[in-house]
Amino acid sequence: MTFICRQCGGCCSTMGEIIEIVETEEPLAFRIHYIPTGEERRVTIDPEKKDLFLAQDTVKSRQLACPFLREKSPGVVICTAHNSRPELCRQYACFRILLLDSTGDRIGKVQDGSRVLSTPDGYLRALWNGEVAGLSIADETEWERRVSEILTRAGYTVV
Structure with a gap:
């Protein structure tokens, strides 16, 4: 990407x-x-x-x-x-996914070129580890679409 x-x-x-x-x-x-x-x-x-x-x-x-x-x-x-x-x-290549919480504050991000979440939030970390980390989707666009779907459903805004 x-x-x-x-x-x-x-x-x-x-x-x-x-x-x-x-x-x-x-x-x-x-x-x-x-x-x-x-x-x-x-x-x-x-x-x-x-x-x-x-x-x-x-x-x-x-x-x-x-x-x-x-x-x-x-x-x-x-x-x-x-x-x-x-x-x-x-x-520097900012992020491929930026996550905002329900108040619009930045809560996490995935660096460009990676599939690793950076967040201080325990709930988001648990959600990521439980539903996202194990995704085996080779296509990067499809992986981002699926991650966005999971995180949006959980109440996060995906930028």
Whole structure:
């Protein structure tokens, strides 16, 4: 299944914990430290996103967000340094299934390219282990359809 970014900002909403700006080299160029790998690199704001970057500070509303994350429009969040982002950011492929509980809060996800659920919720984990984990459906589209059916029936919203 091909990964298609939903521009929700979920992936980068906690990246401020691992990406820190070490130095402002120019008004729109920064030296960052990528904490997990120790990588330091220069990151520049994409020219077409300059105004958006300067107009907002996403960290004020999302305290753990990557310092380059900005809300383009309601519900659409983008990286303003997308063209020069670190390698690990380039490799990131969000999720193939996102699960919301009855209140619309994120409760679990399945990473793109996997069939493994990540959730802190015990009930969802038990449901997954009991009804989904053992599914032996080779076709990925059919597997997703069946998983969606099971989880929707249990009251979850599948995105």
